[in-house]
Amino acid sequence: MSDIPALEALKQALRRLPGVGPKSAQRMAFHLLERDREGARRIAQALSEAVERVIRCRRCNNFSESELCDICSSPRRDGSLLCIVESPSDLISLDQSGVYNGLYFVLMGRLSPLDGIGPEDIGIPRLEALLDEGGVKEVVLATNLTVEGEATAHYIGELVRQRNIKATRIAYGVPIGGELEYTDRMTLARALSGRREA
Structure with missing residues (x-):
């Protein structure tokens, strides 16, 4: 445990991100404080603004800055x-x-x-x-x-x-550019059962 409470708080906050464990959080915290304090300020500002401004579209539940997102409000x-x-x-x-x-x-x-x-x-x-x-x-x-x-x-x-x-x-199967040899059994089974006329 660090004896610097602000540094510990930063590491704990970074650990909330998916896939970030204790070591990764420490590396990020040290990088921001040692080499990129301006970047840290920009991240903090952008995060604060997003938390305040981004809401959910009342129709589709997607992220938006207005009651209806651009997709839901589009006449096209x-x-x-x-x-x-x-x-x-x-x-x-x-x-x-x-x-x-x-x-x-x-x-x-x-x-x-x-x-x-x-x-x-x-x-x-x-x-x-x-x-x-x-x-x-x-x-x-x-x-x-x-x-x-x-x-x-x-x-x-x-x-x-x-x-x-x-x-x-949605259809599923072998991806474009994929090789059958490296495709898993379930994907191949679904690709075969969902086949269509060529």
Whole structure:
């Protein structure tokens, strides 16, 4: 334990970041204090501003600085399509593909009963209210291809079908440029079962 309380507090704060353990936090803290105090000030200022200004879009739950995010307020978006993603970073990845032009709903997580994460924790009641407004004709389930992501997609798919809305799942399989030799069995199985006419 350091006898410098401010340094200890900085290391503990850095440990809150994902993937940052005690040694990494110490390296970051020492780097900022030894070599980049101006960078540390800029990080502190940017973090403070983001915490104060960034809120959740009232419609899609994505990060925004206004009540409606740019995507939800765009008249060029197809409101009959709704893509469900786990996180804002998933939304950015899909949107940057340039292929999808509908709206989104960000869960900010996925169902995980073992971790105590249920439907209310990921905004399912907000999603149901959005679906009940009408206008959505198809829901694209774009949760990650993990056990929890698949369970979440299944759960939401059932809710969607109960409302007579079409539910689709993103396709998955061998990535472009990937070699079959290095592709895992589950990915190959899904690629084969989801094959389409060439």
